[in-house]
Amino acid sequence: MNDIMNELYWRGLIKNKVPGIENLLKKPTTMYIGFDPTSDSLHLGNLLPIIMLIHFQKKGHKSLALIGEATGFIGDPSGKKDKRIFLSKEILQKNTESIKNQILKLLKFYSEKIELLNNYDWIQNIYFIDFIREIGKHFPINYMISKDSVKKRIHNQKNGISFTEFSYSLIQGYDFLYLNQVKNCQLQIGGSDQWGNITTGIELIRKKTGKKAYGITFPLIIKPNGIKFGKSDKGKNIWLNEKKTSPYKFYQFWMNISDVEIEKYMRIYTFFSKEEIEDLILQHRKHPNKRLLQRKLANEITEWVHGKKISKKIMEITNVLFEKRNESYQSLDDKILISIYNHIPHMVISCEEFEKGIFLLDILKKSSFFSSKSEVNRALKVNSIHLNKILIKENILITKKNIIGKKYILFQFGKKEFFIIKIE
CATH class of the missing domain: 1.10.240.10 (Tyrosyl-Transfer RNA Synthetase)
Known part of the structure; x- marks a missing residue:
């Protein structure tokens, strides 16, 4: 079973690890990875923890997937410059159910039966006074503020960090302790930004039980703009939910x-x-x-x-x-045109509005690709707009003769962006 580490190394899936992990993994080991339900969908970055769960399960280890509905009330401050916006209980419950279904669907594809847990099930029963007495007493303030997620926020003069977010690492650490005691879980895995939270759990297990626990992190997937894929970055995220991406x-x-x-x-x-x-x-x-x-x-x-x-x-x-660059779009049948319309950015124009034709500038100004007519003009000047595969260099009047498949007009912007209009 030790070859799981060799597998992860050559794939580039190891960033940090606790020494001695190789010896632990010579025998079947229970590990867990947590998922944050602060959105109703997983994103591209969340595929990596699911992949890690599957790798461990395939190698004979026991994988646990934990949805953090309870910790979702706080929001992980790791990697965040500003304070989290708190979500209502109803939204978090809805998000938790949605993410649970996504995880189950992804695991089912590879026929992996991985146990799914929700930390709200045990955290809801803990009294605050008991928590700060039995858990908080084990962590000096100096230890807490040495964590990167806390240190960076403390130096943010505008927002700083609230006590609520400050406590997040302790609650995640408690999850690890609970799973260690109830499920004999000895290993936590997460993205590299979770290293501080993981080591807090390891330290808590050591102080409360005297046992040794372990952690592994994998590298974060970074977008071209240098920012990791995350639920709070709404703009250019790649979501797994087809309604969002x-x-x-x-x-x-x-x-x-x-x-x-x-x-x-x-x-x-x-x-x-x-x-x-x-x-x-x-x-x-x-x-x-x-x-x-x-x-x-x-x-x-x-x-x-x-x-x-x-x-x-x-x-x-x-x-x-x-x-099919040399083939005319006029030869496309309705079936493929409907499929194109359903899957790429699109817009509907009524037959009445289109009766006498519409100028290119007016159509493209309505699309999501251009914010103004001057922006369309700039695109025309650099030869980056095509209409049904034909290069357009000026503000032409688009009429019925430009329609393909009885009711469609297809635009291309640059080499990769497409937009289709349906006339009905």
């Missing part, structure tokens, strides 16, 4: 990973063997223009998250939009 946009995220990063992502985000990945990397390096690794990864993860049926549709749409 369309399957098409989800698929394109993986397709657009650079050649510099793609080999790392293949090791991290798939369960292919070392030999299979090395063979795929070799093929990719011979013909990088074919984007073999990007395509393989996008297909694999989209099918995992959104299912085979949707994944197949997205691959078909991608083929039409990006691969």
Whole structure:
């Protein structure tokens, strides 16, 4: 069973570890990973802890997935510059149920039966005075403020850190103690920003029971802007819920990973063997223009998250939009046009509004891609707007002759962005 560490090392899934972990993992070990329900959906970064759960389970260890409904009332201050916005009990319960269903769906795909827990089940029964007496007494203030999550916030003169968030690490530490006593859990795993919280739990177990506990962290997935994927970063997040991030946009995220990063992502985000990945990397390096690794990864993860049926549709749409460059959109049948409309950004224009035609500037100003007509004009000047695959260089009047498939008009902005209009 010790080969789990070798597996995680070559995949690049180890950032920090407690010494001696290799000896522990020579025998079946119970481990857990926590999930924060401060949103109603998991995101791309949350796939990594699920992948870790599956790796451990496949190697014969016992994996526990913990949803932190109780800690969600506070919100983890780790990596946050400002104080958390508190969520109501009703919202947290709804989020918890939603995330629970997402986790179960993702685990079912790989036929893994992993126990799912909710820390509200045991924390709701604890009295505050008992907690600060029995748990708080073990941690000097100097120890608490040495944690990065606290230290950075203390020096934030604008907001600082509240006692509520200050206490978060102790409550997460208590989760580890509880699971250690009730489930014989000896290992906690989390993202690298969780190292302070994990070591608090390890220290609490040592002081309360005299036992040794362990921790591992994996690297955080960072967006191009240098910020980690997180629930509080609403703008450019990649969500697993198709209503928050369309399957098409989800698929394109993986397709657009650079050649510099793609080999790392293949090791991290798939369960292919070392030999299979090395063979795929070799093929990719011979013909990088074919984007073999990007395509393989996008297909694999989209099918995992959104299912085979949707994944197949997205691959078909991608083929039409990006691969069939010499074929006219006029030849597309209604079935594929409906599928494109359902999966990429779109807008409806009434037949009455379109009767005499609409100028390009007026249509694109209504789209989500441009904030003003001057921005559209700038795009026209640099030849970055296509209408049904035809380059547009001026503010033309768009009429019925531009319609494809009886009621659609398809725009492309630059190399990767698409927008479709339906006339009805």
